[in-house]
């Protein structure tokens with residue numbers, strides 16, 4: 325029995341960063357989210373890009389989206405990188421209700437920018453999971469709620485990741501953050517404050533008094549771009565650990581500090 329979180333991990337995606345959304349029900353115009361998705365004209369993504377305001381769950385960096393199909397099965401339909409947008413940009417009517425998003429609830433919706441990712445694309449429109457109907461929440465943290473996958477699925481780690489144009493853009497955004505001199509300086513002084521005036525690699529503990537021996541790394545590339553980068557988002561690494569971080573098969577998902585530590589403890593195989 326395979327679970328959805330096992331599939332995420334096999335693709336080197338941390339379930340702690342993923343929100344699961346299961347869209348169901350029929351809107352006042354007579355369509356279901358499944359109908360919108362079947363149209364393939366972008367109306368489904370537009371529909372799910374607006375959400376009830378101020379819900380931290382939706383600020384998860386990744387969304388795995390599902391729709392309820394006519395057989396009431398929970399069908400996987402896409403994996404997205406998400407960042408919060410500006411609700412002032414919403415200038416369309418909700419494809420499900422025909423009115424401005426959120427108007428029926430009396431509160432304007434938040435806007436999220438969704439970048440469809442190549443990860444899990446082989447499962448789009450085919451993978452089904454069990455979604456216990458006894459619990460009504462349609463949106464959940466993956467880390468709190470692992471779902472059984474129905475049917476045969478290969479969870480061997482993927483060997484390669486096909487970079488998408490969005491991937492290139494994200495990569496550039498990440499490099500820009502890492503080269504920002506003010507962020508670099510702030511991250512390094514925070515690091516030396518924690519190490520008696522020395523600088524230390526957060527993955528292998530290499531210490532040195534010369535701060536030019538260290539790099540500043542942004543571990544969550546999907547959080548770059550429209551969102552402000554905080555110094556607390558950054559990690560100080562020695563050049564070897566930094567190079568290693570970016571040698572992961574999925575360039576959108578560098579090795580985490582925990583993975584780098586494991587790699588160091590194993591003698592850097």
Ligand SMILES: [Zn+2]
Pocket residue numbers: 525526527528529530561562563564565566
């Ligand atoms: Zn290191």
Ligand SMILES: [Zn+2]
Pocket residue numbers: 502540541542566569570
């Ligand atoms: Zn880096």
